[in-house]
Amino acid sequence: MKKYRFKFLCLFTLCFICSTSTVCAQTKGEKARTAYNQFIANHSLSSAVIIDLDNNKIPELLCFDKDSFKSLVYTYKPSKKKIVKLCSINSGKGYGSYYNAKKHQVALFSCSTGGSIYKIYKIKGTKAIKKVTYISSRKYPTFNYTYKKNGKKVSYKSWNKAVSSITNKWKKFNGIMDY
Numbered sequence: 001m002k003k004y005r006f007k008f009l010c011l012f013t014l015c016f017i018c019s020t021s022t023v024c025a026q027t028k029g030e031k032a033r034t035a036y037n038q039f040i041a042n043h044s045l046s047s048a049v050i051i052d053l054d055n056n057k058i059p060e061l062l063c064f065d066k067d068s069f070k071s072l073v074y075t076y077k078p079s080k081k082k083i084v085k086l087c088s089i090n091s092g093k094g095y096g097s098y099y100n101a102k103k104h105q106v107a108l109f110s111c112s113t114g115g116s117i118y119k120i121y122k123i124k125g126t127k128a129i130k131k132v133t134y135i136s137s138r139k140y141p142t143f144n145y146t147y148k149k150n151g152k153k154v155s156y157k158s159w160n161k162a163v164s165s166i167t168n169k170w171k172k173f174n175g176i177m178d179y
Contacts, residue, residue, distance in 0.1 A: 027057070028057060028058050028076070028078045029052070029057050029058055029059055031076065031078060031081070032050075032058050032059050032075075032076030032078075033050060033059060035076055035081075035082075035083055036048075036050050036059070036061045036074070036076070036083070039061065039074075039083055040061075040063070043063075043065060043067075044065065044066050044067045045063045045064060045065055045066065046064050046065075046066040047063060047064040047173050048061065048062070048063040048064075048173075049061075049062045049063070049099070049173040050062075051099065051101060052101070053099060053101055053104050053105070053106065053123040054104045054123045054124055054125060055104070056125060058075065058076055058078065059076075060073055060074060060075050060086070060106075060123060061073070061074040061075075061076075061083070062097065062099055062106060062173050063173075064091070064096075064097070064173070069090060069091045069092070070088050070089065070090055070091060071088060071089050071091055071096075071097040071108045071109065071110075072085060072087075072088040073085070073086045073087050073088070073106055073108070073121070073123070073128060074086060075123070075125075075126055077126055084126055086121070086123065086126070086127065086128035087106070087108065087119070087121050087128040087130075088108070089108035089109070089110050089117070089119055090110060091109070091110050091111075092110045092111055092112035096109055096172055096173070097109050097172070097173055098166050098167065098170035098171060098172050098173070099170060099171055099173065100166075100169070100170045100171070101171075103122075104122055104123050104124065105120055105121060105122050105123065105131065106120070106121050106123060106128075107119070107120045107121075107166045107170060108120075108121070113138075114137060114138050114140075115135065115136045115137035115138050115145070116135070116136050117133065117134070117135050118133070118134040118135075118163060118166060119132075119133050120132045120133070120134075120166070132149060132150055132162075133148075133149070133150055133151070134147075134148070134149055134159060134162055134163055135147070135148040136148075136159065147159035149162065
């Protein structure tokens with residue numbers, strides 16, 4: 001009888017230890033969210049979205065810092081237990097950026113009285129790969145605009161079609177906390 005009690009006690013203790021360690025263990029995604037929430041609490045952000053853009057189970061932080069006037073994209077590096085900046089853009093007088101989780105892409109937007117810029121990046125792990133840049137610029141004192149895709153002139157129709165696809169079909173992040 002003592003053997004059975006001892007075996008039962010050992011088995012119960014082993015099960016208890018295993019169950020508590022799995023409950024306490026955080027996934028990489030949970031660790032990233034915890035780090036992002038601490039980051040958000042310590043920075044002056046007017047907008048923040050936590051979303052896994054590249055489907056690697058580690059979400060990215062898309063945010064707008066109202067002190068530096070920058071749209072930023074961060075990821076979490078579990079091996080170093082720290083947040084890493086992937087890409088950013090100075091937002092000028094207008095801000096609001098877009099993301100498309102299906103395409104694993106983010107479009108950072110900047111605008112001023114002289115024109116606007118959309119920089120599209122593909123998010124892949126701890127890297128942001130620039131895919132394309134759309135620019136509209138105005139020459140003073142006239143209101144003649146120049147439209148460019150990756151530095152090459154394009155027609156307004158072509159530029160507008162590409163930019164409208166982003167602004168109408170992708171999700172926007174700006175203005176309010178959304179995490």
